[in-house]
Amino acid sequence: MTGSSWFDSQTILDGIRRWVEIETPTEAPEQVNKLVSVVAEQYGDLPVTLERIAGVDGCGDHLVARTNWGQDQPGILVLSHLDTVHPIGFIERLPFKVEGDVAFGPGIYDMKGGAYIAHHAFRALCATGDRSPLGITHLFTSDEEIGSPTSRALIEQEGRKAKYVLVTEPARDGGKIVTGRKGVGRFRVFIKGVPAHAGSRPEDGRSAVRELGNVILALEGMNDLARGVTVNVGVVRGGTRPNVTPEEAYAEVDLRVVSLKDADEFVGKILGLRSKTDGVTVTVTGELNRPPYEKSNAGASLYEHAKALAGEIGFELLDTHTGGGSDGNFTAPFTATLDGLGVDGKGAHTHYEQLFVSSLAPRARLLHRLYQTLR
Numbered sequence: 001m002t003g004s005s006w007f008d009s010q011t012i013l014d015g016i017r018r019w020v021e022i023e024t025p026t027e028a029p030e031q032v033n034k035l036v037s038v039v040a041e042q043y044g045d046l047p048v049t050l051e052r053i054a055g056v057d058g059c060g061d062h063l064v065a066r067t068n069w070g071q072d073q074p075g076i077l078v079l080s081h082l083d084t085v086h087p088i089g090f091i092e093r094l095p096f097k098v099e100g101d102v103a104f105g106p107g108i109y110d111m112k113g114g115a116y117i118a119h120h121a122f123r124a125l126c127a128t129g130d131r132s133p134l135g136i137t138h139l140f141t142s143d144e145e146i147g148s149p150t151s152r153a154l155i156e157q158e159g160r161k162a163k164y165v166l167v168t169e170p171a172r173d174g175g176k177i178v179t180g181r182k183g184v185g186r187f188r189v190f191i192k193g194v195p196a197h198a199g200s201r202p203e204d205g206r207s208a209v210r211e212l213g214n215v216i217l218a219l220e221g222m223n224d225l226a227r228g229v230t231v232n233v234g235v236v237r238g239g240t241r242p243n244v245t246p247e248e249a250y251a252e253v254d255l256r257v258v259s260l261k262d263a264d265e266f267v268g269k270i271l272g273l274r275s276k277t278d279g280v281t282v283t284v285t286g287e288l289n290r291p292p293y294e295k296s297n298a299g300a301s302l303y304e305h306a307k308a309l310a311g312e313i314g315f316e317l318l319d320t321h322t323g324g325g326s327d328g329n330f331t332a333p334f335t336a337t338l339d340g341l342g343v344d345g346k347g348a349h350t351h352y353e354q355l356f357v358s359s360l361a362p363r364a365r366l367l368h369r370l371y372q373t374l375r
C-alpha cells in the first residue's frame with residue numbers, strides 16, 4: 001500500500017469488522033482471549049516484542065506490544081480495552097452492518113474501533129520503515145468495563161514509565177477528545193431489619209425496605225449538578241414476599257466527582273450513612289474506584305500539539321470533560337494523558353452502538369502523526 005491508501009476508510013473498516021465479530025464480554029474470558037490471539041497474530045510481522053499476561057479472577061488475558069526501539073526512555077503508552085459490555089449473542093441483535101456513514105456492531109464505538117485504528121496507524125508507521133522518535137507501547141486490556149480490577153496495576157506501572165498516554169476510548173459529541181474525567185466511586189449498601197408476619201405480628205417487624213427508602217432519599221439528595229457531583233442508586237433489591245416484613249435490602253450506588261476534595265467529602269458521606277430506625281442496621285462498603293483528573297500542564301501541551309496536528313489533517317479537535325471514567329483516570333494524575341482518541345460515533349453500551357465511517361481516516365491519521373511527532 002502507498003502512503004495515502006493506508007488511510008482508506010474501507011480498509012480500516014474491514015479490520016474493525018474482524019475484531020467486532022469476535023464477541024468479547026468481560027465475563028467471557030475465553031472469548032476475549034480469542035480476540036487477544038487475533039491481535040497478537042496481527043502484530044506477528046511488526047517490529048514489536050509481545051507480552052501476553054494470563055488472565056486472573058475470571059478475566060481474559062492482557063496483551064502488551066512494545067516497539068523494538070525506544071524502550072530505554074519514557075515513551076508513548078497507548079491504552080485500549082478489548083472487552084465490551086454486550087453479552088454473548090448480542091451480535092444477533094446488533095450485527096455488523098453499514099448504512100451510509102454509519103457502521104453498527106457491539107463494541108464498535110466503545111472501543112474496538114479506537115483500539116483498531118491505533119493498531120492500524122502503527123502498522124502504517126512501520127510500513128514506511130519509519131521509526132517514531134519515542135518508543136511505543138500498546139497495552140490491550142480485558143476488563144475495563146468492570147473497572148479494570150486485574151489490569152489497573154499494569155496500567156499504572158506502564159503509565160508511570162511513559163512520557164505520554166494516548167487512550168483510544170471513543171470521541172465525545174462532535175468528535176471531541178477528553179482532557180478531564182470525573183472520578184468514579186462504587187458502593188454497596190446492606191440493610192438488615194427484623195422479619196415478622198406482616199399481617200398478624202407487624203409490631204415485631206423492622207422493615208429493611210422501608211429503611212432502604214430513607215437511604216435512597218439521602219443518597220439522591222447528595223446530587224449537586226452545578227458542582228458536578230452525581231450520586232445514582234442504580235440497583236435495589238429487598239424483601240421476599242408481600243406478607244413478610246422485609247429482613248434484608250440492598251442497593252448499589254455510583255458516585256461521580258470532579259475533584260479529589262469532593263471525592264473525599266462524598267465518599268465519607270456515603271460510607272457514613274446510618275440507619276434512622278431502631279433495630280435496623282445500614283452497612284456501606286465501597287471506595288473511589290477511579291480518581292478524577294483535570295487537564296494538567298503537561299496534558300494541556302499534549303492537547304495543543306494534537307489540536308495542531310488535527311488542523312493539518314483538516315479537522316478541528318475540541319476537548320471536553322466527561323462524567324465517564326476510563327483507564328485514563330489511572331495515568332492522568334502523573335503522566336500527560338489524552339483520552340477519547342478513538343472513533344467518533346454514538347450509542348456506547350446500547351443496541352444502536354455505531355461509529356461514523358468518515359471519522360476513521362482522519363482519526364487514524366491523527367494517531368499516526370502523534371506517533372511520528374511526539375518527542
Ligand SMILES: [Zn+2]
Pocket residue numbers: 081110111144169170
Ligand atoms: Zn470503553
